[in-house]
Amino acid sequence: MTETTAATPAVSTEATDRVIIFDTTLRDGEQCPGASMTFEEKLEVAELLETMGVDVIEAGFPIASIGDFESVAEIARRSKTAIIAGLSRAALNDIDRCAEAVKQAKRGRIHTFLSTSPVHMKYKLQKEPHQVLEMIVASVTRARNHVEDVEWSAEDGTRTEMDFLCRCVEAAIKAGATTINIPDTVGYTTPQEYEALFRTVRERVPNSDKAIFSVHCHNDLGMAVANSLAGLAGGARQIECTINGIGERAGNAALEEVVMAINTRRDVLPYRTGIDATLLTRASKMVSGVTSFPVQYNKAIVGRNAFAHESGIHQDGMLKHTQTYEIMTPESVGVTKTSLVMGKHSGRAAFRDKLKALGYELGENALNDAFTRFKDLADRKKVIYDEDIEALVDQGIAAAYD
Numbered sequence: 230m231t232e233t234t235a236a237t238p239a240v241s242t243e244a245t246d247r248v249i250i251f252d253t254t255l256r257d258g259e260q261c262p263g264a265s266m267t268f269e270e271k272l273e274v275a276e277l278l279e280t281m282g283v284d285v286i287e288a289g290f291p292i293a294s295i296g297d298f299e300s301v302a303e304i305a306r307r308s309k310t311a312i313i314a315g316l317s318r319a320a321l322n323d324i325d326r327c328a329e330a331v332k333q334a335k336r337g338r339i340h341t342f343l344s345t346s347p348v349h350m351k352y353k354l355q356k357e358p359h360q361v362l363e364m365i366v367a368s369v370t371r372a373r374n375h376v377e378d379v380e381w382s383a384e385d386g387t388r389t390e391m392d393f394l395c396r397c398v399e400a401a402i403k404a405g406a407t408t409i410n411i412p413d414t415v416g417y418t419t420p421q422e423y424e425a426l427f428r429t430v431r432e433r434v435p436n437s438d439k440a441i442f443s444v445h446c447h448n449d450l451g452m453a454v455a456n457s458l459a460g461l462a463g464g465a466r467q468i469e470c471t472i473n474g475i476g477e478r479a480g481n482a483a484l485e486e487v488v489m490a491i492n493t494r495r496d497v498l499p500y501r502t503g504i505d506a507t508l509l510t511r512a513s514k515m516v517s518g519v520t521s522f523p524v525q526y527n528k529a530i531v532g533r534n535a536f537a538h539e540s541g542i543h544q545d546g547m548l549k550h551t552q553t554y555e556i557m558t559p560e561s562v563g564v565t566k567t568s569l570v571m572g573k574h575s576g577r578a579a580f581r582d583k584l585k586a587l588g589y590e591l592g593e594n595a596l597n598d599a600f601t602r603f604k605d606l607a608d609r610k611k612v613i614y615d616e617d618i619e620a621l622v623d624q625g626i627a628a629a630y631d
């Protein structure tokens with residue numbers, strides 16, 4: 230096997246705390262049932278991702294359809310700063326098609342992958358390990374003939390036998406891969422295991438420092454974000470993720486959660502990204518809108534309740550100091566303000582505050598009376614709007630004049 234010099238990574242990670250954000254909403258995200266987007270919608274999402282500061286946008290799987298090819302090519306043509314990646318299997322015609330799609334990008338990447346786990350090699354590929362190794366060398370070499378920036382992924386990497394995984398990674402780096410991704414394709418790993426996997430591979434593989442290591446985690450056991458962050462501790466410096474965590478089956482690691490975990494807990498997660506977090510809510514709404522996938526109310530960072538407080542104790546605390554029940558500000562993710570939702574759990578302090586915001590200054594007796602009637606209403610009605618509160622105060626005032 231001849232050694233090819235790995236290309237200089239397109240995003241500098243010289244400062245070792247810089248994490249590359251690779252967004253795959255338009256590829257892995259779009260792959261989940263019901264999430265398909267139109268050509269225009271994909272362009273709109275890609276534009277916002279680039280404005281947000283996403284480093285790498287995986288725009289699609291060019292061989293999959295003419296539509297996919299055209300959207301990757303157009304996103305590549307319009308790109309200004311982001312690297313535009315296309316996915317391809319380890320087949321030479323796939324790779325050539327992908328190269329054609331990304332060629333107009335200022336910075337194009339070919340992302341090629343092959344399964345390496347025993348179960349995938351035996352049943353899916355029906356190939357022997359030595360054949361898989363040959364295919365890795367051939368596919369990465371072909372991709373490097375087209376572009377300098379080549380990512381290679383060991384599909385089902387976390388269920389791959391360690392010695393073989395190291396041989397595959399070594400072969401990919403020798404053939405010229407500049408990024409090595411070890412995906413947790415089926416969402417099977419745990420944070421401790423995933424961190425150890427990266428440490429071991431990076432220690433054992435010669436010239437591992439020539440490539441940037443990447444995490445790609447699925448959420449089948451709800452650990453995608455935790456696993457991704459653990460991968461960083463093991464030396465990975467690229468995170469593959471999607472807006473709202475959409476993706477195959479239970480989805481991928483959610484971009485907004487990864488970014489805000491890093492921004493909020495720098496004390497224990499000593500990294501930084503290039504993402505403008507104030508655009509996270511807008512991106513979440515856009516992706517939810519174009520895919521028609523609702524965002525669960527209690528979704529971290531971007532769910533409708535992420536900055537809402539209803540219980541009396543919490544509302545009272547929030548009125549005294551916002552840090553009592555909020556670890557990040559709503560403004561930091563693009564939400565205008567915290568909402569103190571009025572409901573049956575709300576207390577007198579929040580009720581008084583709400584009245585003040587609505588322009589009412591009631592004396593103690595009128596306040597007590599209004600509060601009793603508010604509690605009564607809240608027992609009957611799930612959502613209390615400002616208009617409901619105004620109506621009950623106005624009724625009280627009118628009754629006082631009868």
Ligand code: KIV
Binds near residue numbers: 342382410414
């Ligand atoms: O989950 C996975 O293994 C993938 C690869 C194609 C990177 O999406």
Ligand code: ZN
Binds near residue numbers: 445
């Ligand atoms: Zn995936």
